[in-house]
Amino acid sequence: MFRIYLVRKSLSAKEDRWMAQNSEKIVFIVFYDNIGYGVRLLLSVAKAAGCEPHLILFKRETGYAPLLKRGKEGPDGYQFFYNGLLRDGDYAVDRIKDEEVEILLDRIAAISPSLICLSAMSFAYEFCKEIFPNIKKRFAHIPILSGGWGPTLEPQKFLEFSDYVAVLEGEKTVQYICEALCYGRDFDDAPNLVYNKNHQLVRNPVSPPLKESDLDALPFPDFGEENKWLITNYKCLSGKEFVNHKVYDIFSSRGCPMSCSYCMASKYSNLYKSYSGDRCAKLRYRSIDVVFRELKVAIRNGATFIKFKDDVFPFHPKWLKEFLERYPKEIGLPFFCYLNPIFHKPDCIRQLKAVGLSVTMAGIQSGSQEIRERYFSRKESKEQIVEFVRLLKDLDIQYAYHLIYRNPFERESHLKESLEFVSQLPYSGVFIFMLVLFPGLPLKKRIEDERPEPIAVLTSEWYALLHSLSLQGPFYRTLAKMIYRLNIFRSHPKLMSGFFLVPLMKEFWTRFLGRYVRGTQSYFTQKSRCNQRQKNSNIIGKNPYTKIPEANHGDSQGVSPMISNC
Incomplete structure (x- = not known):
């Protein structure tokens, strides 16, 4: 039975040695997205399946x-x-510059992956068809897999520059492909794949949508700094240079209860029906236990503000009641939600x-x-x-x-x-x-x-x-x-836009002065602490420059966002 698992399933000693020696690298590329939430979840799925995933964010949103x-x-x-x-x-x-495309190609070459994955929305097609032929030309031996909203809606357009397209939810597809790569197997039969073979369009069977229990079993998205890259303004920044741990994005559900005619989010069920004949539940909730476990990991990594990115914040009475009772006690951070x-x-x-x-x-x-x-x-x-x-x-x-x-x-x-x-x-x-x-x-x-x-x-x-x-x-x-x-x-x-320059400047100066005041407060706070430490040092008869040890309030090293839910 094929299923999503949180951590790598139990292997024999022989299989474990094989996986350690044959950990395949894969690279995910995302355009104009500072977060890339869905892809960060796939990074963790790929890692749990035995691969070494890398993420390249190409241009800021x-x-x-x-x-x-x-x-x-x-x-x-x-x-x-x-x-x-x-x-x-x-x-x-x-706009994308030729020099930045060269940086992208060089970064891919440095990673030397076995698979190149593109996550794209519909708008990305126009420039992907210009960039990816260059990638294909330089890395002709590496297959290219496209997924996301754009490839799901128009797979044949993205097959113009991709070897495979993964439609709908990608967790099972990525898990299957990563296991196949690690064991040296072909992955043409992976679920949800669309590709051309002998001038014929092949559509593999679509796996059922994830159940709520499957959502709870997924690993947490990888918001860590390792193997992350941002290419922008002619530079390639490593994860340490751009990852923001203070604001944490999270989904506590999948789906949308609305049926807005201009939005695809509420049409996901119909998409599943068009591909497989099965409908996807309009709303699927993660359990409070799992959501809070993820948030506690984020807090240990430095989160001070939470952004619930659900299309509509969960409103089921039982779920909401438990959230309201437990959130202030266990999380207690200010948050955003729709x-x-x-x-x-x-x-x-x-x-x-x-x-x-x-x-x-x-x-x-x-x-x-x-x-x-x-x-x-x-x-x-x-x-x-x-x-x-x-x-x-x-x-x-x-x-x-x-x-x-x-x-x-x-x-x-x-x-x-x-x-x-x-x-x-x-x-x-x-x-x-x-x-x-x-x-x-x-x-x-x-x-x-x-x-x-x-x-x-x-x-x-x-x-x-x-x-x-x-x-x-x-x-x-x-x-x-x-x-x-x-x-x-x-x-x-x-x-008429000229009328808005005054409130724009007011907003700018408010933010600037706010940062200045906070910076000044931080300076005097630090100065006060230094004075207090010197006072304490003199009192206990030690060198005034000796640092007084601070109390340890937990694991200061933080925890990887890919830890087990077990």
């Missing part, structure tokens, strides 16, 4: 654009507004605040009820949203709004309704994302079938910036109303 620039549009030139300033995402901002007013009622939010919730997001997507319900399949009412964000404000939970613009179904009447709605909401930061349609999305199919005529881009941007102004503060809301009433800046909406 970023977003910035000059004030009046209109960048490249589409998934690989993703644009959004943050507090009224246009940002270009990732590839459009920090809330939704449909699933998280006011009492629940108050209880989460009491145990450490400090930051969340308010996903409105549109202030038009028709757009939200009919086209985005979002069920929150306006009343629920208003109650939700006012409660966040009252509880002093930090949040930012999420909105979507450039929806071809939107008419100006929808945008006007949306603007009127956000003008009733408490002030806060706001992200306004451009709608990007990926393969298989219900909204994409609907647009292709109905072919709506979108409103002018400048009109859409004008309203996006008015939304941003309305959420910045009383003065800016009044300014937005005046601009709307006088109908100015319509032809040149990006000129």
Whole structure:
């Protein structure tokens, strides 16, 4: 019976010697992702299966654009507004340079892997098809395996430069392949693989989705520094130079209870059905015991803030009750999570605040009820949203709004309704994302079938910036109303970005002064400690420069995030 295991299964002495002598290296490559959570989980799976995994993060996740620039549009030139300033995402901002590709090739050569793995979203296809032929040319003897959302949705496109594509969940596939590599076996029959053979497309059987018990048995993701590399700005940084242990990302579940028409997360069950005929459970929870065990490892490694990255934070009554009872006693750190007013009622939010919730997001997507319900399949009412964000404000939970613009179904009447709605909401930061349609999305199919005529881009941007102004503060809301009433800046909406420079500079100086004050406090705290130590040294008649031993409050060496759950 093939199954996922947490640590390497028991081997005979002969098999153990064989594994020690034949530990195969594999390298995972991720583009424009500072975290790479899914891949870090696969690193631990590969290690448990007997391989030596390496991770290369190629380029940082970023977003910035000059004030009046209109960048490249589409998934690989993703644009959004943050507090009224246009940002270009990732590839459009920090383009890949030839010198950085050479650094990537040299790093792969230094690792000398038996397998090259690419984890990619759909947007990565455009530049992967330029980079990976170079990798294939230099390392023709090394097979290339692609996985992630992009290859799962469009395997044949990624097979243009890959030998294999792994679709859907990758843990069982990686485990199988790593064991095959260590024992010198062929892995063409690994589950979930798609590849070309004799000019024919081969689709291997898809293994069932992981059960909740399987999720609990998985190793913890590898956020350690060993065998980690970041290539950016013409440099290759080692793990010690870029790994941040203070903020820890974690998933306590898989899946999403929503059915948003523009998002793939809620369509995972249908994807499984299309590949294997079996459905995947819409939501699968990890047990509290396992989640907290992982968090305790993170704390020993230096974590001071937790980011629960679940699409919607778990709301099952039994799970949530146990979390609320145990979190302040066993973890006790401030945390971020995604809330939704449909699933998280006011009492629940108050209880989460009491145990450490400090930051969340308010996903409105549109202030038009028709757009939200009919086209985005979002069920929150306006009343629920208003109650939700006012409660966040009252509880002093930090949040930012999420909105979507450039929806071809939107008419100006929808945008006007949306603007009127956000003008009733408490002030806060706001992200306004451009709608990007990926393969298989219900909204994409609907647009292709109905072919709506979108409103002018400048009109859409004008309203996006008015939304941003309305959420910045009383003065800016009044300014937005005046601009709307006088109908100015319509032809040149990006000129309105100038209004956001003042709050941007205010935010910059607040952060700068905050760091300066903290640094000053740290200096005087250290000075005070030094004075106290000197005083103590004089009292006990020792050299004043002798360090007084500090109490040992546990294992100062930390613990690898790949330790056993056993």
